[in-house]
Amino acid sequence: MSDTGYSPSRREARSRALRRRKLTIGIAAGAVALLLVGGGTAWAISAAQPQAAPPKVAPAVNPKPTPSPTLTPEPTPEPAPAPVYDLDSPSSITVVVNKQRPMNPIDWAPDDLVMPEGIPNVWGHPIRAEAAAALQQMYAAASDAGVPFTITSGYREYWLQKEIYDGLVAQGGVEFADRDTARPGYSEHQTGLTVDLYGNEGCQLAACFGETATGTWLRDNAYRFGYILRYHDGQQATVGYTYEPWHFRYVGVDVATAMHDQGVLNLEDFFGLPPAPTN
Ligand SMILES: [Zn+2]
Incomplete structure (x- = not known):
């Protein structure tokens, strides 16, 4: 068997395989690094939130604070004003005249x-x-x-x-x-x-x-x-x-x-x- 077994093409193939392995390792390492960085970023956000959020809801920052329900008086429906009827004036269209209620003055006369x-x-x-x-x-x-x-x-x-x-x-x-x-x-x-x-x-x-x-x-x-x-x-x-x-x-x-x-x-x-x- 000659060394021809190690043809250039074979060497190339081995070297390609080697590069591929290095590349795989490199990608894997990158992924781990990303995960670490990502995890770190995630932590950074969650850690930052409690500090960053309050100003958004703080009354001082809110120009129009929502009034507390306990401070708002219940909107009670206004009762319809009871009609006022004039039963006595002789000129009133609701004047009541009967055997106990004469016209007053007694000889009143309308002018219309x-x-x-x-x-x-x-x-x-x-x-x-x-x-x-x-x-x-x-x-x-x-x-x-x-x-x-x-x-x-x-x-x-x-x-x-x-x-x-x-x-x-x-x-x-x-x-x-x-x-x-x-x-x-x-x-x-x-x-x-x-x-x-x-x-x-x-x-x-x-x-x-x-x-x-x-x-x-x-x-x-x-x-x-x-x-x-x-x-x-x-x-x-x-x-x-x-x-x-x-x-x-x-x-x-x-x-x-x-x-x-x-x-x-x-x-x-x-x-x-x-x-x-x-x-
Ligand atoms: Zn009559």
Whole structure:
């Protein structure tokens, strides 16, 4: 066997293998070094964090410190202010007039009377402007529903009421007069906020009006226009009058709707006033 076994190519191969080994060792050493360095770096970060982090959350550095929940008062919802109703002033749309509560002054007269437009009005009685505007809307709706109505009584001044009442006293005595007619100064018609209505079905100023299509529609819908049926059936002990399904009083949409929604039948109960059954 000759030495030719050690051909240059073989030597080369051995030398390549040797270089490869050195290289492998070198890479391995580098990796260890990297690991050490990496570990060291990792430690350095974790060690540095506790010192580096606090300034970020320190209140002094934070320009807008979040207020502590314990210092913030609970946002209590503001209660809706209770409506204040004027039950006494004669010009108030919520004035309550009954057999215990006369107009004050007794011969008070409104200064904003107008004639409701476009509504049949037997005696041409005016009513107060706000009540007239609402009545016109109610008339339009009633007409659309096929139950247009006629006004048979509106504002009645003190002196007219006195004339009517005195005439009845002369005719049948005080008890007789008091039965169906308000004493002068005690009539809701003097407020200028009240109307007596009737339809085309008869029953004018009679209890049966409540059973007619017009009477039924008015009783069910008047509140939408701010009117209430003032003297309901069975309420005489509180309101002082027998059933008057034709007598509607303007009180404004808020009160009328509240009464409707709560099922309250008269102003005395709604406002917590004492009943007013007698003179
Ligand atoms: Zn009336």
